Amino acid sequence: xxxxxxxxxxxxxxxxxxxxxxxxxxxxxxxxxxxxxxxxxxxxxxxxxxxxxxxxxxxxxxxxxxxxxxxxxxxxxxxxxxxxxxxxxxxxxxxxxxxxxxxxxxxxxxxxxxxxxxxxxxxxxxxxxxxxxxxxxxxxxxxxxxxxxxxxxxxxxxxxxxxxxxxxxxxxxxxxxxxxxxxxxxxxxxxxxxxxxxxxxxxxxxxxxxxxxxxxxxxxxxxxxxxxxxxxxxxxxxxxxxxxxxxxx
Amino acid sequence: xxxxxxxxxxxxxxxxxxxxxxxxxxxxxxxxxxxxxxxxxxxxxxxxxxxxxxxxxxxxxxxxxxxxxxxxxxxxxxxxxxxxxxxxxxxxxxxxxxxxxxxxxxxxxxxxxxxxxxxxxxxxxxxxxxxxxxxxxxxxxxxxxxxxxxxxxxxxxxxxxxxxxxxxxxxxxxxxxxxxxxxxxxxxxxxxxxxxxxxxxxxxxxxxxxx
Numbered sequence: 001x002x003x004x005x006x007x008x009x010x011x012x013x014x015x016x017x018x019x020x021x022x023x024x025x026x027x028x029x030x031x032x033x034x035x036x037x038x039x040x041x042x043x044x045x046x047x048x049x050x051x052x053x054x055x056x057x058x059x060x061x062x063x064x065x066x067x068x069x070x071x072x073x074x075x076x077x078x079x080x081x082x083x084x085x086x087x088x089x090x091x092x093x094x095x096x097x098x099x100x101x102x103x104x105x106x107x108x109x110x111x112x113x114x115x116x117x118x119x120x121x122x123x124x125x126x127x128x129x130x131x132x133x134x135x136x137x138x139x140x141x142x143x144x145x146x147x148x149x150x151x152x153x154x155x156x157x158x159x160x161x162x163x164x165x166x167x168x169x170x171x172x173x174x175x176x177x178x179x180x181x182x183x184x185x186x187x188x189x190x191x192x193x194x195x196x197x198x199x200x201x202x203x204x205x206x207x208x209x210x211x212x213x214x215x216x217x218x219x220x221x222x223x224x225x226x227x228x229x230x231x232x233x234x235x236x237x238x239x240x241x242x243x244x245x246x247x248x249x
Numbered sequence: 250x251x252x253x254x255x256x257x258x259x260x261x262x263x264x265x266x267x268x269x270x271x272x273x274x275x276x277x278x279x280x281x282x283x284x285x286x287x288x289x290x291x292x293x294x295x296x297x298x299x300x301x302x303x304x305x306x307x308x309x310x311x312x313x314x315x316x317x318x319x320x321x322x323x324x325x326x327x328x329x330x331x332x333x334x335x336x337x338x339x340x341x342x343x344x345x346x347x348x349x350x351x352x353x354x355x356x357x358x359x360x361x362x363x364x365x366x367x368x369x370x371x372x373x374x375x376x377x378x379x380x381x382x383x384x385x386x387x388x389x390x391x392x393x394x395x396x397x398x399x400x401x402x403x404x405x406x407x408x409x410x411x412x413x414x415x416x417x418x419x420x421x422x423x424x425x426x427x428x429x430x431x432x433x434x435x436x437x438x439x440x441x442x443x444x445x446x447x448x449x450x451x452x453x454x455x456x457x458x459x460x
Binding site for chain 2: 001005012015016065066074077100102104105106110113126129130131132133134138140141142148149163164184189194195197201202205207209224225228
């Protein structure tokens with residue numbers, strides 16, 4: 001086990017300890033979230049959709065559940081639970097889609113679990129969590145038909161997307177839907193900046209749970225992320241200074 | 250009972266998560282073998298999940314056809330294409346010229362067309378952006394896009410001139426200094442966010458596998 005492995009384990013253990021401690025103190029010293037207009041507007045858009053009898057659609061992207069691109073889809077599954085809760089009273093509850101069989105199965109399970117927890121198991125239909133197509137472009141090819149037939153007015157993209165993400169967001173805009181889009185891939189974030197009403201930049205996609213009211217650990221993890229980011233920034237600056245001064249590590 | 254079962258799922262998910270995670274740091278023969286086996290199981294399960302996804306896709310479109318919902322002819326085409334492709338693959342084998350031609354002459358051109366459509370979508374998206382969000386960030390975004398476009402491709406006239414060279418240098422400076430630096434900062438945030446998401450699952454706080 002090398003120094004890098006030990007450092008990795010140390011960071012993970014530190015992250016975990018901070019997360020547990022911060023979650024424990026969350027009730028006494030709650031994390032104040034900075035204002036993110038994207039999530040404020042999302043809540044308002046969902047409320048409008050519920051009142052108007054229109055559908056909220058959540059896309060979990062075209063990534064897989066077992067690869068390195070699973071992170072944003074997992075964050076999207078948390079957002080799915082919150083969206084299911086917010087649209088519980090609607091005639092047209094949330095519908096979720098993905099481009100991978102495993103993500104679709106997980107989204108069916110998450111939706112079923114959430115509705116069961118809310119005492120509305122009878123409202124679960126397994127066709128509300130769908131796999132639209134197994135490849136990125138086959139996924140977006142079938143998206144317009146679904147957005148149109150389901151009368152979607154809130155189109156949320158939270159998952160891994162490549163360049164096809166721009167088309168997925170654009171299709172929502174053509175439908176005159178409110179489009180919120182976030183992903184882990186930086187080039188796609190730039191595409192979302194141009195095509196979505198509310199693009200999520202950087203790690204904002206992973207903050208969806210905290211901003212949609214998923215619980216204390218979500219809020220606590222944002223605080224811990226900020227703390228670790230500060231530590232990493234200090235390490236980078238010190239490393240740069242040492243390297244400039246010719247001090248090798 | 251239901252809560253108890255939920256705890257069992259959580260325990261299984263946490264145990265398997267930890268087995269895979271340790272493999273990134275601890276290089277022991279036994280642990281490596283267990284990790285490889287778990288990942289192979291995951292691959293097999295993902296393949297089975299793909300079949301479930303296809304069944305889900307069929308169920309959605311068959312119900313649309315049955316109810317004659319808006320756009321049902323497209324659903325009928327999708328189901329027909331799926332069944333034909335499946336049968337051709339089953340009878341002739343996945344390496345047969347017929348199956349390969351389905352991908353080569355139908356799927357690839359359609360997907361390439363969609364990729365080509367991306368340029369138009371982005372252009373329209375930028376026009377919409379101007380009417381939707383007129384702030385400093387949008388103007389910086391647009392100016393950067395303009396400089397990168399001018400500095401990337403050849404011009405109709407003046408490609409050998411000094412202005413084209415200047416744009417090329419500006420593009421390189423923007424992409425190699427500003428964009429690369431900003432992308433690293435964003436990736437740092439994404440990595441922290443993904444780590445936090447993974448840890449919440451490993452701690453059993455998030456259970457995307459249901460209760």
